[in-house]
Amino acid sequence: MNAFLLPSVLHKYKHGFVICYYIPDNIKFHVVHRLRPQQDGKPRTIVATFERRKDRDRVLKAARDNLKDTQYSIYEQFPNEIMERRNILWPIFKREQRAGRRVRFKEDKLYVTDELIKSYDICVFCESKTDDLDILNVPKGYEYFSKNRQKFDRKSGGIVVVFKNLLKSHLSFLSSDSEYVLWLKFNLRHEPNFLLGCVYIPPENSRYSSVEAFDEVENELIFFQEENIHTILIGDFNARCGTGRDFIFPNDDLAQILNFDGADVIDNYFHSFQKLILYDIPLDRANEDTGRCNTFGSKLLSFCKNNNMFICNGRVGSDKGVGRVTSSQTSLIDYCIVSPDLFPLLSEFEVIDFDPLYSDVHCRLHVIFSTGVTTDLHNNDSTPNTVNIPVRWNNEMKDQFVNMVEDKISTEDLFKKLVTLNVESDTFQPDIDNFVDFFNSIFIDSAHNCFW
Known part of the structure; x- marks a missing residue:
């Protein structure tokens, strides 16, 4: 069973229509109920338990795609032991987010970009x-x-x-x-x-x-x-x-x-x-x-x-x-x-x-x-005494530069690579990093060939 917390609104089923509008198939619930009124006067929270896990995942995805920048939100309800761990990590989440790093929760684990490891030549992890x-x-x-x-x-x-x-x-x-x-x-x-x-x-x-x-x-x-x-x-x-x-x-x-x-x-x-x-x-x-x-x-x-x-x-x-x-x-x-x-x-x-x-x-x-x-x-180039020569833009070579970029990869191929990325995957962060490195290399290699 997968429980969700949904904020209640004035009209009992308004929030449900917002979600189901983007999910045309029927969603089967095991039970749906509202929690007691909150002391601060905020709308009461709705708890929904799904019969099927795939329905839960589809609702989550629809909420991420369509409820951003709205007054509505959906989040998963976890057991107390997981919530205690998340509460401990929450200040870290905010700290890393303010530092401009990509952070995300997955149950009681917090995933952050790899600055810690990248600051060392060797890292040792015990237990x-x-x-x-x-x-x-x-x-x-x-x-x-x-x-x-x-x-x-x-x-x-x-x-x-x-x-x-x-x-x-x-x-x-x-x-x-x-x-x-x-x-x-x-x-x-x-x-x-x-x-x-x-x-x-x-x-x-x-x-x-x-x-x-x-x-x-x-x-x-x-x-x-x-x-x-x-x-x-x-x-x-x-x-x-x-x-x-x-x-x-x-x-x-x-x-x-x-x-x-x-x-x-x-x-x-x-x-x-x-x-x-x-x-x-x-x-x-x-x-x-x-x-x-x-x-x-x-x-x-x-x-x-x-x-x-x-x-x-x-x-x-x-x-x-x-x-x-x-x-x-x-x-x-x-x-x-x-x-x-x-x-x-x-x-x-x-x-x-x-x-x-x-x-x-x-x-x-x-x-x-x-x-x-x-x-x-x-140094990425292990050849000693290598001199790094800066690449400067040459307006007379712009057409050749564009042609080189287009020869390396088409817009269609680029789109195919993008759609294979799965934000829910545990490997999403390294996958997106690899894609960015690949995308950057196209322009860097083309610039080297044109302007040197």
Whole structure:
């Protein structure tokens, strides 16, 4: 059954005639009734439940096409749990709309144009709740790689990495058994190589979690670790570790007793924290999360000590000396963890304010590494030293320009492409973006051929 809310008018069936005028076939209702009078004196709302879903869809379409800029409106009535979610997202809808972005609701989901992803080279999404049958619509110029949870029938967990196409030849996604981490390697010319681990470890009391989760991640890190490769781990660790020390402070007396002096590997291990002092990174971390260190927090600190990695939260960027909480405004459980030699390359680190558009309770981590990668990675033309020459209009060539445009596509072909667009489709936004790009390319290519 599909219920609708319709504003009542003075004449009982006037609104019904407005809609049915555009839908000549009979509409079958299960029940139609009016709600109680409103205190503000506005017309009473009519609730209509349809017998057939297709009738509901036709009425919705007719309302969108013919009731715009009128005093009448039709909208779908949702269950309370969906309405609660929509009410949370409504301020975001208005905010994005005022910013000039295309936004639309579909039940309790809000779809916005892809500015967030397009502002990054790589985006990591934890707890994606995807499976191997899902096909994701990502912005043009981007691709994605996903690692989905396999041990449970219900969709849960999962990690998705969205990246620019221009980086594809420099990325290698590494196959591994653990469902808690997705590994990828950066192979950059004339630059140090990077190993990125995208982590999602479920809460320690969850049936999806395991006390062996951190051990699995550590074993795979050791397996993929190479000499002269820098390591980054980022994601949701569900670990609360307070301001506990994430490195070993050596005891010089013990080192002499055990005769560690002169062993370079061991010496580097015990004194890696001195690199933070060299890079002017504080040894002590700030943390707004004053809760006790949980089991996973202790495991995370041990993981960092075992592998010479350091927590960025509360140490660098705008989060230096702050250590903002990242979940439910109470706990810090999302981290970026790096090898010490990466700190000079870490130019920005920020915990972004919570936004229900992107997560249920988590804040986003914004991280930028300045690697000195050649600018051709960010240029649609990968040929180095390409000079962009502006195209100027030449009135003497206007007829040739028009002919070139008409040769590329006819008005009839253009119309056929337009009518295939379905505003109700989940892929409508990328479809319309592709159409606009195609339409623009006709004029741009013709201009290049005529005026250069």
